[in-house]
Amino acid sequence: MSRVRFRQINALRSDGYQGGSQGPVTSSFISEALAQGQREFNWEEREQLPRDLGGSKRRGIGLGIGYHGAGGRGYDGLLRITPDGILQIHSGVGNLGTYSYASNARTAAEVMQIPWERTEIHRGRSDRHLPHSSGQGGSNTVFTHARTNWVAGQDLITKMREIAAMDLGGEPDDYEIGGERVFRSDDNSVGLTYAQTAQRAIDLGGKYDGSEYPDDLNPLTQLAVQGVQGTGLVGAAKDNIPGQGQPPGNIIGFIEIELDTDTGKMDIIDYTAVADCGTVQHPKNFDNAMRGGAVWGVGLSNLERHVYDPQNGLPANTGLYQSKPPTNMDVPVDTVSQAVNIPDPQNPTGGRGIGEPTQGAMSLLLPAR
Amino acid sequence: MPSHDVMPNMELYQPIQVEDALEIANRYAERGWLVGGGQDTYGWLKDRAKSVDALIDLSAIEELRGIRETTEGVEIGALTTLTEIVNSDVLQSNFSLLTDAAAVVASPQIRNIGTLGGNVSQDVRCWYYRRGLSCYRAGGNLCYADTPQGMNREHALFEGSRCVAAGASDTASALVALDASMVIRNQNGETVVSAEDFFVGPANDIINTTILRPGDILTTVRIPNTWAGATFYWEKVADRNVWDFSLVNIAAAFKTSDGNITESRIVAGAVQTTPRRLTTVENAIQGRPKNQQTGESVMTLATEGARTLAHNGFKVPLLQNLVKRAIST
Numbered sequence: 001m002s003r004v005r006f007r008q009i010n011a012l013r014s015d016g017y018q019g020g021s022q023g024p025v026t027s028s029f030i031s032e033a034l035a036q037g038q039r040e041f042n043w044e045e046r047e048q049l050p051r052d053l054g055g056s057k058r059r060g061i062g063l064g065i066g067y068h069g070a071g072g073r074g075y076d077g078l079l080r081i082t083p084d085g086i087l088q089i090h091s092g093v094g095n096l097g098t099y100s101y102a103s104n105a106r107t108a109a110e111v112m113q114i115p116w117e118r119t120e121i122h123r124g125r126s127d128r129h130l131p132h133s134s135g136q137g138g139s140n141t142v143f144t145h146a147r148t149n150w151v152a153g154q155d156l157i158t159k160m161r162e163i164a165a166m167d168l169g170g171e172p173d174d175y176e177i178g179g180e181r182v183f184r185s186d187d188n189s190v191g192l193t194y195a196q197t198a199q200r201a202i203d204l205g206g207k208y209d210g211s212e213y214p215d216d217l218n219p220l221t222q223l224a225v226q227g228v229q230g231t232g233l234v235g236a237a238k239d240n241i242p243g244q245g246q247p248p249g250n251i252i253g254f255i256e257i258e259l260d261t262d263t264g265k266m267d268i269i270d271y272t273a274v275a276d277c278g279t280v281q282h283p284k285n286f287d288n289a290m291r292g293g294a295v296w297g298v299g300l301s302n303l304e305r306h307v308y309d310p311q312n313g314l315p316a317n318t319g320l321y322q323s324k325p326p327t328n329m330d331v332p333v334d335t336v337s338q339a340v341n342i343p344d345p346q347n348p349t350g351g352r353g354i355g356e357p358t359q360g361a362m363s364l365l366l367p368a369r
Numbered sequence: 370m371p372s373h374d375v376m377p378n379m380e381l382y383q384p385i386q387v388e389d390a391l392e393i394a395n396r397y398a399e400r401g402w403l404v405g406g407g408q409d410t411y412g413w414l415k416d417r418a419k420s421v422d423a424l425i426d427l428s429a430i431e432e433l434r435g436i437r438e439t440t441e442g443v444e445i446g447a448l449t450t451l452t453e454i455v456n457s458d459v460l461q462s463n464f465s466l467l468t469d470a471a472a473v474v475a476s477p478q479i480r481n482i483g484t485l486g487g488n489v490s491q492d493v494r495c496w497y498y499r500r501g502l503s504c505y506r507a508g509g510n511l512c513y514a515d516t517p518q519g520m521n522r523e524h525a526l527f528e529g530s531r532c533v534a535a536g537a538s539d540t541a542s543a544l545v546a547l548d549a550s551m552v553i554r555n556q557n558g559e560t561v562v563s564a565e566d567f568f569v570g571p572a573n574d575i576i577n578t579t580i581l582r583p584g585d586i587l588t589t590v591r592i593p594n595t596w597a598g599a600t601f602y603w604e605k606v607a608d609r610n611v612w613d614f615s616l617v618n619i620a621a622a623f624k625t626s627d628g629n630i631t632e633s634r635i636v637a638g639a640v641q642t643t644p645r646r647l648t649t650v651e652n653a654i655q656g657r658p659k660n661q662q663t664g665e666s667v668m669t670l671a672t673e674g675a676r677t678l679a680h681n682g683f684k685v686p687l688l689q690n691l692v693k694r695a696i697s698t
């Protein structure tokens with residue numbers, strides 16, 4: 001049986017189970033990723049190529065799958081529209097250098113149909129009134145905080161429609177949003193700008209300006225809402241989106257290497273990776289994560305070592321060069337990174353994380369044959 | 370192991386004449402430290418693993434820089450950077466063994482500032498010693514690396530004598546293969562020694578890797594015309610393709626007639642503290658065709674007498690294979 005087919009049969013599917021406790025997953029399309037990668041990499045053709053390249057050189061072809069739990073649920077979102085019409089996005093997500101707090105904030109802008117330039121992100125310090133958020137452990141935030149920003153956005157829209165109905169007549173359901181306004185669906189000349197709803201929220205107080213908030217918010221988020229109370233129209237909500245299971249971050253990789261059996265050195269000739277991470281939320285960040293993770297994987301599987309002298313308990317890696325992270329001469333000039341791009345049904349914007357598994361998939365260069 | 374962001378407090382001298390440098394070096398003796406590019410020096414001092422009273426920065430002494438053709442060969446000032454060596458037309462066309470070796474030292478940044486004199490005079494990279502432990506080489510009375518549990522993957526196969534540290538310089542192997550000589554000055558005058566005698570192993574001196582003593586300055590490296598334009602082979606195997614020391618390297622020079630080897634110098638690096646001349650192999654291939662068959666038939670001679678440690682056994686087949694390749698290619 002082909003190595004690809006073998007994995008397709010055994011790989012995690014949407015109705016499969018994962019981890020020690022064998023819990024369900026939100027969705028999983030590894031088989032589709034394998035099929036896409038196989039095509040892109042020309043696997044079948046390459047499998048037929050000779051392994052002996054003459055002299056001490058041998059060709060090896062490998063494939064591998066990386067998996068990592070990629071998201072949580074039940075955190076809070078906090079958004080505001082201020083009287084200048086700006087969407088204020090509060091995020092407790094940290095920054096490992098991937099700036100995912102910003103890509104997740106885009107969900108809020110999308111839900112509110114507001115240009116990115118008309119938003120402002122508040123992050124990095126708790127005195128900026130940040131909601132209870134997940135840690136930024138690599139793959140976590142895409143699924144988790146697209147959802148929190150989405151629920152907080154829904155809360156803002158609900159409140160806007162209520163304000164519009166109060167002031168302009170009719171029922172909240174008669175109103176929709178677009179172009180930074182809330183307006184009647186049957187007559188879009190009747191409406192309020194976002195800026196006007198913000199001012200009205202301040203006048204109305206109560207749940208509109210953050211004086212009142214849902215009991216199920218985490219105490220940290222409650223403090224944050226108290227901090228912004230009275231500054232505009234406040235949307236604050238806990239992620240209670242129904243569903244269950246772990247959102248998986250999946251990636252498959254195909255690799256071709258050349259091994260020099262005289263020296264033990266290997267060159268990576270080609271690397272193609274396909275992620276199954278739901279809808280790609282931020283193409284550039286996705287590409288960075290895929291390539292950066294692959295470089296890291298080269299180091300973890302092939303170059304980096306954690307050396308301790310067991311007799312004296314001394315670490316040998318006391319400097320960066322001794323830790324041997326890969327250099328640009330140790331990795332291929334170009335790699336192929338793609339995504340299956342099938343939305344996850346449990347995230348309104350369809351994304352799941354992709355961070356750690358990118359390293360695991362690259363480690364397949366070791367068993368390449 | 371303490372790590373510091375700043376240098377310790379020291380005097381800094383920046384002489385522009387060799388004579389002044391010699392006088393300062395003589396005055397401070399073992400409390401002074403010569404600096405070329407500083408790429409070996411600064412690690413020691415910043416980590417506080419070694420300390421001195423004064424740095425004597427040689428980089429402003431013009432007389433110690435540059436590559437000159439002479440009637441006997443080429444003279445390279447000890448302060449010439451590795452990048453200048455790599456880019457030298459005269460070295461490339463006659464002594465590409467040296468330019469090939471210099472081209473894979475460390476990283477481009479280090480080659481831009483590191484000097485030939487500093488490269489050949491650098492200390493061993495044994496990590497126990499570098500972290501400041503009081504081992505034999507540091508004046509203590511034990512070796513941490515040569516124990517059943519020592520982490521000694523990078524260490525020596527040959528000539529261990531209490532210390533089993535491997536030499537770190539890539540250019541050293543090439544210079545020995547090219548039969549270079551080293552010009553050393555001190556306040557008493559000038560001495561010229563062959564590169565082979567410049568490097569010293571622990572059996573003769575467990576503290577120093579060269580014959581340089583406080584007050585000495587390496588001023589020039591001379592490469593004779595003897596091997597100009599010979600058939601050279603250089604190969605370095607390191608974990609990474611840049612920014613990494615040799616696990617083993619091989620520098621070889623061959624003279625051939627009708628495809629047969631008439632004369633050769635084959636030198637292995639990083640297998641003992643000094644560059645190791647493989648004279649048994651050189652003798653065995655004398656008069657034989659320079660081809661794979663010859664390479665394969667003599668490769669095991671290269672490791673006769675090797676004593677492997679717990680983690681460096683891979684260096685045995687690696688050295689044999691590099692010798693085979695040098696002769697076959």
Ligand SMILES: Cc1cc2nc3c(=O)[nH]c(=O)nc-3n(C[C@H](O)[C@H](O)[C@H](O)COP(=O)(O)OP(=O)(O)OC[C@H]3O[C@@H](n4cnc5c(N)ncnc54)[C@H](O)[C@@H]3O)c2cc1C
Nearest residue numbers: 403405406407408409410475483484486487490538539587
């Ligand atoms: C991360 C890293 C990786 C490296 N990888 C490699 C590698 O792959 N291959 C390799 O060969 N090297 C490697 N090195 C070592 C580096 O190449 C050498 O440290 C450098 O070439 C030394 O040159 P320098 O002029 O900077 O030496 P300096 O630090 O200035 O001097 C080194 C020693 O030589 C003495 N010295 C300098 N000039 C003279 C002189 N004219 N006369 C007498 N004594 C002198 C100094 O007192 C000092 O003890 C690496 C170093 C680092 C930090």
Ligand code: SF4
Nearest residue numbers: 495504512532533534
């Ligand atoms: S090998 Fe040499 S330098 Fe290393 S610990 Fe032993 S004595 Fe010290």
